[in-house]
Amino acid sequence: MKANTILALGMLGLAIGAPVFAHHSFAAEFDASKAVRLTGTLTKIEWTNPHSYFYLDVKDENGAVANWGCEGAAPGALSRRGFKRGDVKLGDTLIVDGYRAKDGSRLIDARRVTLPDGRTIYGGTPGDGGPGDTGGEK
Numbered sequence: 001m002k003a004n005t006i007l008a009l010g011m012l013g014l015a016i017g018a019p020v021f022a023h024h025s026f027a028a029e030f031d032a033s034k035a036v037r038l039t040g041t042l043t044k045i046e047w048t049n050p051h052s053y054f055y056l057d058v059k060d061e062n063g064a065v066a067n068w069g070c071e072g073a074a075p076g077a078l079s080r081r082g083f084k085r086g087d088v089k090l091g092d093t094l095i096v097d098g099y100r101a102k103d104g105s106r107l108i109d110a111r112r113v114t115l116p117d118g119r120t121i122y123g124g125t126p127g128d129g130g131p132g133d134t135g136g137e138k
Contacts, residue, residue, distance in 0.1 A: 026124075029102060030099045030100065030101055030102060030108070031102045032099055034100040035099055036099065038056055038096045038108065039094070040056030040057050040058035040096075041056060042088055042089070042090055043055045043057050043067060045088065045090075050074050052073065053071055054069075054070050054088075054094075055067055056068050070108055070109075070110040070123075071110060072110045072124070073123060073124060081121050081122055082119065082121055087117070088115060094113060094116070095113070096110045096112070098111045098123070110123035
């Protein structure tokens, strides 16, 4: 009985901790001193909570192509700002201004996304403490 109780409490702790781990502040993962602008071809998009992710093939100055991940706000927040699922398709060119991951990986926090039609959308997560964050929905 005692072992079952401990196991159940452990499982509950993991279940409760998972969403907390998935949603993080800007400063936990990204470096505000490493601004970057990416222009690339959309290869994948994940409309997931608490963050959306999209991936771009980006050519460097030598012509080599690297795939970059771009983390944005939740789908609902992006939709309220005018960035809807039908606005982009695989193969589209996007321009993304953001900040690099602290671990040096090819991941950025997408603060501003320029869509194929020229519209610019704030891609950050409200209240994450990152550059340009006012703490509320934009």
